[in-house]
Amino acid sequence: MQALTQFPPARAAGLARLARFVPRAGTDYARRRNLDLGPGGHDHVSGLSPWLRRRLVTEEELLASVLGRHSPVAARKFVEEVFWRAYWKGWLERRPAVWTSYRAGLLRALDRVQTEAGLRQDWAAACRGETGIDCFDAWARELATTGYLHNHARMWFASIWIFTLRLPWELGADVFLRHLLDGDPASNTLGWRWVAGLQTPGRTYLARPGNIEKCTGGRFRPEGLAAAAPALEGPPAPPPRPVPESGRWDPGRATGLLLTEEDLAPGSLFEAGLAPRATAVLSSVDGLSPLAVAPHLLAFVEGAIDDATARWAARLGPVTRLSCADDIAEWAAANGIEQVVTPYPPVGPAADALAGRDVIRILRPYDAAAWPHATQSFSSFRARIPSLLDGIGRPAA
Numbered sequence: 001m002q003a004l005t006q007f008p009p010a011r012a013a014g015l016a017r018l019a020r021f022v023p024r025a026g027t028d029y030a031r032r033r034n035l036d037l038g039p040g041g042h043d044h045v046s047g048l049s050p051w052l053r054r055r056l057v058t059e060e061e062l063l064a065s066v067l068g069r070h071s072p073v074a075a076r077k078f079v080e081e082v083f084w085r086a087y088w089k090g091w092l093e094r095r096p097a098v099w100t101s102y103r104a105g106l107l108r109a110l111d112r113v114q115t116e117a118g119l120r121q122d123w124a125a126a127c128r129g130e131t132g133i134d135c136f137d138a139w140a141r142e143l144a145t146t147g148y149l150h151n152h153a154r155m156w157f158a159s160i161w162i163f164t165l166r167l168p169w170e171l172g173a174d175v176f177l178r179h180l181l182d183g184d185p186a187s188n189t190l191g192w193r194w195v196a197g198l199q200t201p202g203r204t205y206l207a208r209p210g211n212i213e214k215c216t217g218g219r220f221r222p223e224g225l226a227a228a229a230p231a232l233e234g235p236p237a238p239p240p241r242p243v244p245e246s247g248r249w250d251p252g253r254a255t256g257l258l259l260t261e262e263d264l265a266p267g268s269l270f271e272a273g274l275a276p277r278a279t280a281v282l283s284s285v286d287g288l289s290p291l292a293v294a295p296h297l298l299a300f301v302e303g304a305i306d307d308a309t310a311r312w313a314a315r316l317g318p319v320t321r322l323s324c325a326d327d328i329a330e331w332a333a334a335n336g337i338e339q340v341v342t343p344y345p346p347v348g349p350a351a352d353a354l355a356g357r358d359v360i361r362i363l364r365p366y367d368a369a370a371w372p373h374a375t376q377s378f379s380s381f382r383a384r385i386p387s388l389l390d391g392i393g394r395p396a397a
């Protein structure tokens with residue numbers, strides 16, 4: 001599987017990539033990060049998102065490594081990009097209705113695919129990379145084979161999907177979630193909303209042929225792209241709810257650890273004294289879409305889980321794979337467990353699976369520090385980055 005050859009689902013592979021990238025995370029990144037030179041040519045960005053997404057490598061570790069090598073001024077652009085992940089996560093966590101409404105819009109769009117003449121063919125052609133727009137078709141194929149796209153390609157792809165092909169944006173966001181190894185409810189939904197003009201009302205992103213030509217090193221100069229990007233209409237974002245409080249476990253009670261695909265870095269829990277009697281693993285990655293997710297995504301998540309449970313075997317107790325959240329109670333009873341602790345699952349399928357269940361959700365200090373500031377635009381969040389960096393240590397992953 002090409003995707004897993006490029007992005008092996010193991011912490012060691014993520015750390016090796018991090019070590020190779022760190023020397024380029026300073027002014028080199030600021031100058032060249034917008035270049036998309038295609039599969040095998042993504043050396044101007046880190047390519048670390050698949051590992052960061054599952055926390056096989058943590059954002060804290062990444063920031064500490066980069067700032068151990070570069071001054072905050074030289075690494076400013078890269079550091080800001082890293083914080084986009086926490087910003088989007090916090091923004092969505094505080095407005096879960098935006099995820100619910102995306103899911104409802106996706107179901108409506110899939111229904112339209114069944115009933116509207118021509119829509120099924122157009123949608124299928126876009127997914128398969130058969131639109132005749134050479135750059136778009138190349139990105140669709142890159143996505144399907146490698147599970148990764150450069151940030152600029154994601155922006156162009158989303159813009160062409162919405163404004164040139166005039167397809168429902170939710171169908172495009174769904175194609176990304178089903179194929180990206182880093183597919184993430186927050187970054188993806190809000191990235192697509194941002195391109196469409198729903199996230200920052202009235203402001204859209206238009207893919208321009210000259211910019212594509214320049215930033216792809218002349219690989220493409222598409223013709224026939226939309227010349228304007230009128231914003232889609234949607235309801236205003238709801239006001240933010242408070243940041244969820246972290247739960248606390250009782251060290252005197254028999255404890256079980258529940259790991260999900262959202263956060264495979266239990267090291268900080270062990271440092272804080274968690275000593276599980278047994279561990280259960282639950283993956284909800286197939287809940288990212290009502291359609292089937294790509295085999296390479298399922299394989300990446302399975303590999304990431306195997307890697308994390310092998311590395312932490314001495315701390316986990318017996319490990320049980322659960323097929324659904326309904327099995328948690330039976331697993332806990334069978335192991336004499338009185339309380340179940342899990343790293344906090346942010347808005348998405350894992351959180352949906354655990355909704356209403358008696359599980360203690362532990363919010364990572366990194367998220368707890370960042371999310372209170374995810375209320376307005378990124379520019380107001382950006383002003384908090386220096387103080388957020390002050391609080392970063394090097395927790396075990």
Ligand SMILES: Cc1cc2nc3c(=O)[nH]c(=O)nc-3n(C[C@H](O)[C@H](O)[C@H](O)COP(=O)(O)OP(=O)(O)OC[C@H]3O[C@@H](n4cnc5c(N)ncnc54)[C@H](O)[C@@H]3O)c2cc1C
Binds near residue numbers: 183187192
């Ligand atoms: C329409 C659209 C959809 C997207 N969908 C996803 C998604 O499902 N999952 C996902 O992880 N990212 C998503 N992104 C954000 C971004 O494109 C990727 O995080 C980035 O391209 C990952 O590649 P990299 O690790 O080489 O990035 P680098 O440029 O090396 O950046 C380093 C890290 O910073 C963070 N980062 C950088 N840019 C962004 C950004 N715009 N938003 C959030 N975090 C960022 C990521 O953790 C990334 O790994 C999307 C962006 C757009 C425009």
